[in-house]
Amino acid sequence: MLFKTMAAAVALTATMTVSALAGTVKLIDVIELSGPGAPAGTNWKNGSDLAVAEINAKGGILGQQIELIHYDSQTNPGATRAAVQRAVDEDAYVVLGPIFSGPISASMQITQRAAVPQIVGGEAAAFTRQGNNYIFRTSLNQADSMPKLANYLRDEVKAKSVAVVWINNDFGKGGRDSMIPELQKRGIQVAADIATESGQADFAADAIKVKNANADAVFVYLNEEESARFLRAARQQGITKPIIGETTLLGAKVIELAGEAANGVKGHVGLLVDAPKPSLVEFGKKYAAKYGFTSDHNGIKGYTAVYTVKAISERIGKFDREAFAKALHGARIDVAQEPGILIDTKWTATGDVDRESFLIEIVNGKPVVKATLPMINP
């Protein structure tokens, strides 16, 4: 019996000290490379590849080279679960991704059970409220973003009524459920509450409904491709009221896809390469030089996810998943300590992040920062 217990302990230790003996540390990236999340996932993948190349060129983490493997989640909860299980079975030190909140919610129990840290790109409020000590964000929780946006609608747009257009998945429903109470608290009437579908191609009917709601502003909370299609439909139907949104409405891919229809769109973004932060601007240049297009916020998230692994592993001085998860809760990584983190970031006890964010407007196809909003708890 004692022998069996000792053998199990040795096996556990071997697992937890990961593949350091092999000279590499394995990160497995489960990410949206096809399906509706492909634009987001491609940016994330590129960002993480860029970070790994940089870190490996400088000697890796604690002397170990990073081995980064990408698995396509297909933006599908079932495929994501299978890929995350495979990542755990293949002894990943940390699992990176996915970005879409539904696949995150469907798969994060696998890493939790295996005690493998998972750094994701999702914004839905729910998944960091379930007592999972191994899930960490790279972007702001939507529940933290919505009060900032509601203030913006009241104070800057002076909206008395708002039409809310949201995507009927975990991300969109979470955003809608966070936003509507914030609007109501500020005395702003919800003139229309319009659900749309993931992968929806035709937004003409939704745009017509929004137009006829005659609200003072339109709040759009869709994924990137759907955002672009909605903006085109809104332009086609002659919607002239301010269109306000979050990061997924204002990303580089949306601007590319929507073309002129993106001009004038305003909103709140957590991360962008045009932010008044030298490290973000520098990252944007490196990314564009390597991949030939501008990174959106997901490229930044993929990049910083890898640098988060580096910073925390160096802080704890070993590759130990449990120690990693403990150290990341409540951690703060500043650009001064780790330039690859790009913007000073804090993690809360639940795995949410807190950092500065930005109010921007799309002008002539470019995001222009109008204001920088402080951390919630500096």
Added chain:
Amino acid sequence: MDQFLQLIVAGLATGAIYALAAIGFTLVWQTSQTINFAQGEFVMLPAILVLTAAHLGLPMGLAFIVGSAAFVLLFGFGFKRFLVEPMQRHGVLPLAIATMALSVLIKEAAKNGFSAEAQPFPSLVPEGSVSVLGAAVSVRDIAIFVVAIAAILGLQAFITHTRTGRTMQATAQNPTVARILGVPVERMILLTFLINAALALIASYLISPVYLAKFSNGETIGLAAFIAAIVGGFNQIRGALAGGFLIGLIDNLAAAYVSSAYRTAVPLVVLVVVILVKPEGLLGRKEERTV
């Protein structure tokens, strides 16, 4: 009232695209008695080919010409010569299954060979809105409707008022008798496939600026057009036309007055009702076969 009118116009524009694709189902059915399950991908692909040609460095105008020519050659002539002809002699079912395989092949090739992401596609029709009966209506919707109708009327005029068109009709109605009467049946069938490719081309260029060019676009369009063809009448062009507009209208009205979540379910309900009440479709012709 304004909203209803705007939805009707948007529905007719969507329906025009469905009608173009649905007529393709009808044409292939009439000439080869099979269902082309790759019809949706036929509408998706021309835009991807044009963008591929543009990415290879061709000016956009030339990219349109090269992409269009490549598509008509591959999926007009090539589809008939290398898939329909060899499979047809094995019966309708193997051919239908072959078109399913073709559908998957086209989709995956577009995804892996071009991009998994949506891409912007240049609009050939103007944007903006005009006032119709006091309601602001999208110029692009009107343009899509007009272009699609012009293409369909042109096809109808060609079939009914030209010798070649009437020969095509004769081939569709009874290829054996047509052959005995000296009609070049194979050439007429090829012409039908080329027309199908041309209609898919037009639908692709009209809808891709709205849907964005993406490998998965054929799923939505193919399903809607298939339903439209059955609802209208699979063996009649006018049936496919009517079915396309009906499904387009139902699609948009359902999205506005029922829910976006159920917009794809409502046409399916209509399909079930039509099959129960009038199995040959609203404007279809009853077909009898000897067993």
